[in-house]
Amino acid sequence: MSPDALAVEIRTRTHWEAIDLGLALVQTYWRNLYAAWFVVVLPVVVLALALDYLLDHDSGDGIQYGILLIWWLKPFYDRALLHVLSRAVFGETVTWRGVLRAIPSLLKHSCLFRALTWRRIMPSRSFELPIWQLEGIADPQVRRRRFHVLKRRGDGAIRLLFVCGIFEMILLFGVLGLLFMMLPPEFVSSRLESFADLLKGYEQVPFWFKAIHILIYLFAISIIEPFYVAAGFSLYLTRRTELEGWDIELGFRTLATRLETRSS
Template sequence: MRPEQLALVLRPRSGMEAVDLGIRLVQAHARSIFATSFAVILPPALLIIAVVGYALEMPSLAGTLIWWLKPLYDRALLHGLSHAVFGEQPGVRQTWRALPGLIRHSALLPALLWRRLDPLRSTRLPVDQLEGLKGRVARDRRRIVANRVGGAGFGLMFCCANFEYVLLFGAIALIENLLPERVSILEHIWPAMTGSEVIDPQQAIWVALAFNLGYACMVGLIEPFYVAGGFALYLKRRTDLEAWDVELLFRRLASEGAKRLAMLALLVACGVTLLPAPAAEASEPRREAAIRRAPKAIAEVLKAPEFGKSRKHQQLQFRAEPETKTQDAPGWLKRWLEFWRGAGRWMAEGLRIAGWIGIAIVAAILLRVLLRQLGVIRARRTPPPPPAEVAGLDIRPESLPDDVAEAARQLLASGRHREALGLLYRGALSRLAHQSQIPFARGDTEGDCLMRVTRAGSGARAYFAQLTRSWQGVAYAHTAPTGEDSERLCTGWREAFGGGS
């Protein structure tokens, strides 16, 4: 790498300033970098989603594979960024052509195996890809490059990794707010994320595949900033270690001096040709001329902001006191002091043990509260009694017949579809509220009831979802179910809740 050809201003920077420089680099070359990002990330992601997620029906593994292949994406992005710092903009075709060579010569296999969880992956990547070092030399070089920028590199990784999910869940929330009332995608996303039984497996797998595709798109948006920030930290460390800024300053001064000498030689040659008889003057040795010009060149160098600074360093130290002879204390005083010194040690040890015990108790309490909030453990408390009515329907057990399914079948036979489905729906709510202890509220709608049953993980949620759709169709759209659907609802009620009320 030739620093004089860089299209960046090299100067001493802090770690966060270097990360900001990488972000500015992405902004300056946004079109080519993001085109490369999506061209490299989306085709493998779509292939993984189609084969692993859809064909093998393992969408969770597909999402993990998309995340695990980030080192492959990073190499293509760094290829574009390393050309962008020199003012070039390689297209997507050039990146695809260079990708096989990047895979072979940039230590991709270790990056996908034992170095996959390295938090400073983007900072150490240029050592493997741009410097081409291997073995122990590469390990030492990676350690030196990552030194003193670990905090900035870890902060960059933490922010980028979390911002991917912030954007993804923000997009889900936006879609949820744009959907019509009583239509929700969360009832499919939440069971798919938690791995619990879902209402419709076919719909759930499509939701999971869409979730994976959305995650791949967010990786395509955020990963360029992560790679560019790490590359800027690498350039900062190269500048610190090899003094690129000072080297460029001296090269600029040398170039200006060469131009001045060439102009002086041209003037002398013109004068010699024009003069009729050249005067015989003693030529001054080049060493003395250089010595005379040295103070001026040094003064120009010292005008740079890196020089001419003074810093005071103050440090407090204990002053060694001269040893003075003291008289021996009496025996009783020594024993008294020794007793309290031992008691102090015992008290300090006891307080230390008590402090660790207190910390362990507080940690256990916090862990229990966290697990309770996540739903891993449930608090042992008496649930409130179920309401007598939900959504305007009476769900008291005494208001229902002994055999709800048979009574509903008789109502259906007489053509009273609304009363029959209402009876099945009231019976289902009653069973779920009184036997499964699902906390329905008096003002819950049909959609709220379905959401509560889904989140509670009830075994009857698939049937309850079907019954809810049929009840909403006959209650609001006045659409009566067919005879087969009605018979299936009555049979399913008996299978889900038993024969009695």
């Protein structure tokens, strides 16, 4: 990765600024990001709907299997998003076909298995992801050392996860709230003892309500997850800029060129 080809301004940033840059990245490359996003997430959503439909007739145990499945596979979508983003910042566009083609190698070379099992709950996974996926270090020992070099106390990754989690819930309940504001009260009261049931548990909820729930959840993560990945990537870039002096390197190059032209 050479800094001078990056489309992102290289400078030192606080981790808040790095996180904000993540949003700027999403706003700039949303076309590429969302193409990749829906290619990987929609099949899973279909699967989740099917799962909930099949479990509908059972008495159920109150667990939201569809949502759980979509949530669980987040590290997989993240890899597709990062794959696209890490190329977009170097001016290379990956189409949705390109994402499909990249999936086999992403499955193999980005520690997906670990990410879906015991590292699924790591709070700093947005920041770890670029190290695992982009640096391509095969030896786990080396990778762990690399991670400790890059991470530092109080980096923004954990706060990022915390806030993104809250944002997701705000959007989820926001859309639900909007739905209830817009629906006529008679409709709501006749159909939605279900909503009250939802508060008690997920058992008696009809399938159509679970489906709506899944679609609203899809909406919430569609807004937040690309930002989450981009912000993690941006934190990673900022950290490497600082540790390797990328900003200094670019500045010194310009200065050297100026001094050179002056003396010739």
